[in-house]
Amino acid sequence: MTSDAADRRRAVEEVDRSFVLEASAGTGKTNTLIERVLRLVLVAGPSGPPLRLASVAAITFTEKAAGEMKVRLRQEFERRAAASVPEAERARQALGDLETAAIQTIHAFAVGLLKARPVEAGLDPRFRAIDEAESELLFEEVWEAWLKRAIAERRGPIERALRGGMGLSDLRTLARILARQARAVRDLALDPPPSEAEVAARRAALLKEACEFERRITDRSDKLVPHFRAALQWLRTGPRTCASWSRSRPS
Ligand SMILES: Nc1ncnc2c1ncn2[C@@H]1O[C@H](COP(=O)(O)OP(=O)(O)OP(=O)(O)O)[C@@H](O)[C@H]1O
Ligand SMILES: [Mg+2]
Known part of the structure; x- marks a missing residue:
C-alpha cells in the first residue's frame, strides 16, 4: 500500500x-x-x-x-x-x-x-446569529454614524488619515477589516507608531540603499528595472498614499 x-x-x-x-x-x-x-x-x-x-x-x-x-x-x-x-x-x-x-x-x-446555556454565557436566551447580509447592514449603520461624529469632532487619527490621502472608502474598508478581525485586533500588542522624523530617517536610509542598487544594474532591459525605478521615484518624492504608488507603477 x-x-x-x-x-x-x-x-x-x-x-x-x-x-x-x-x-x-x-x-x-x-x-x-x-x-x-x-x-x-x-x-x-x-x-x-x-x-x-x-x-x-x-x-x-x-x-x-x-x-x-x-x-x-x-x-x-x-x-x-x-x-x-x-x-x-x-x-x-x-x-x-x-x-x-x-x-x-x-x-x-x-x-x-x-x-x-444562554444564562451561563451571559446572553439573552432569544439571541440569534446574524447572517452575512445583516452583518453588512449593521456595520453600515454603525459606521456612518460613527464617521460623521469622528469628522465633526476632528479626531486625530481620522484627520491624519484623510490628510495623508486615504479616501472615505479606504477608511471604510479598513474599518470593516478591523471589525471582522475584532478579536485578533484586541489581542494585538502594537508598538506605538513611529514619529514623522523616524519615518523620514528610515526612508532616507532605504533611498541610499536603493541608489547603490541602481548603480549595480547591469542589464537595463531586465523587466524588473522599470518597477525598481518606479519604487525609487516613489521613495524620492515621498510615499504620500498607496494610490500614488500604484499610479506611478508601470503596467
Ligand atoms: N481516495 C480517493 N480516490 C479517488 N477519488 C477520490 C478520493 N477521495 C475523494 N475523491 C474524489 O475527489 C473529489 C474531491 O473530494 P473531496 O471533496 O473529499 O476533496 P476535498 O479535499 O475535501 O476538497 P476541497 O479542498 O474542495 O474541500 C470528489 O469527487 C471525490 O469523490
Ligand atoms: Mg472539502
Missing part, C-alpha cells in the same frame, strides 16, 4: 486518536472525514462499540460544505439501510438522527452551544 493510501486509511480507521489532515484542494479531505464518521457510527467508536450519530460533531466553515456532507452521509446510510448488511439497523438509526446531528458550520455549532 502506498504511504498516501496508508495515511488515508489510518485517518478513517484509527478512531481512538486524533488526526490533522492537511492537503491541497480536491484531494479527498471531506471524503476522508465522511468515511471516518461512517466508521464511528457503523463499525466502531473510540472505546469499542459504535457511536450514535447524535454524539458526533462534524464541523465545517461553509453552509455549502455542511450541506454536501449531510447529503453524502444520507446517501451512504440509505444504501446500507436498504442492504442486508450487519450494520443496516445502525444505518437506519443514523438516518433518524441525521437532521438533528451536529453536521454543521462552526457558527451554527457555536450558536447551538450558547443556546443550550
